[in-house]
Amino acid sequence: VAVWGTGVDVIYPKENKRLAEEILLKGGAIVSEFPLGTxxxxxxxxVRNRIISGMSVGVLVVEAGEYSGTRVTARCALEQGRDIYAVPGNVTNKNAWGPNTLIKQGARLTATWEDIWEDLPSDVRAQLTAGDESSPGGTASLFPENTANGEGRLAGMGEQERQVLSALAMDSAVQLDELIEKLEGSMVPAEIFAALFELELAGLVRQLPGKNYVRVMV
Incomplete structure (x- = not known):
């Protein structure tokens, strides 16, 4: 479900046209409280952000400046009784102000996808892991069918995920602090945490005890 800050007939930015078409083709929905043509x-x-948080079980904040829209979403989520998760960042990074402040205020510090998974209600976890009769393959998946295999997952990665993946090895684990040091200058810690989160969800990286990470063979 995509929540527009415009009328449902106005795609913004225009580059999202293909994404909007894909959402509808896959049975998703585009919703907006604004009149057509807005x-x-x-x-x-x-204003739109309160709908996003209201539809969610929880909200994960990766980066947010002091006056960003993400901060508004987090505040709405708190007012709506939703769980708040935040990825800590370097205190010298202005975009880490939001998640760091939320953690100080009681948000769940999030380093891996397991931190969120273990908090999900049992019925939500069941929906994500159990078979889905409405899907062609009969199995619910967090990823589109064309990314189910290793090649598809690699092809669908963003630049930051590629950087993190290239810094990891299959035969030896890399400790989180070492990984941050290795990527210093090209990525901030919050970006590394977010990339690791996506890579773990995609099954391309596995976390070992002690915040050690290893690349998974695909």
């Missing part, structure tokens, strides 16, 4: 305006998006 063009993007700065005040629309913070």
């Amino acid at each position: 063009f993007p305006a700065p005040q629309n998006f913070p």
